[in-house]
Amino acid sequence: MSSHNSSSHDSYHAELITYLLAIESPDAMHEALSNLLTPAEYLEISKRLQIFNLLRDGVPHRKIAEMLGVGIATVSRGSRALGTSYPLLER
Numbered sequence: 001m002s003s004h005n006s007s008s009h010d011s012y013h014a015e016l017i018t019y020l021l022a023i024e025s026p027d028a029m030h031e032a033l034s035n036l037l038t039p040a041e042y043l044e045i046s047k048r049l050q051i052f053n054l055l056r057d058g059v060p061h062r063k064i065a066e067m068l069g070v071g072i073a074t075v076s077r078g079s080r081a082l083g084t085s086y087p088l089l090e091r
Contacts, residue, residue, distance in 0.1 A: 019032070020032065033045075047068050047070055047074075048074075048078060050068055051064055051068065051070070051074070051075055051078035051079075052078055052081075052082050054067070054068075055075075055078060055079055055082050056082070061075045061076060061079065062075075
């Protein structure tokens, strides 16, 4: 990836973050996310958050995969992300 594309992506990320942080209510956030994401993307992000919550609660990986209907690799990826970003992902 060229540095121009990387800086463009950084700018896009920053704009998205600023947009989301300006949202002031759960209903407005739901509307914004529904407009930005496909239903499948919204569900996937919601499941990823549940993976973090269940991991923090000590639920075994296989049980999480079964409960949420996701692959064990998805749970393992969530576990790695939680391990490297734990302070940022606290409830």
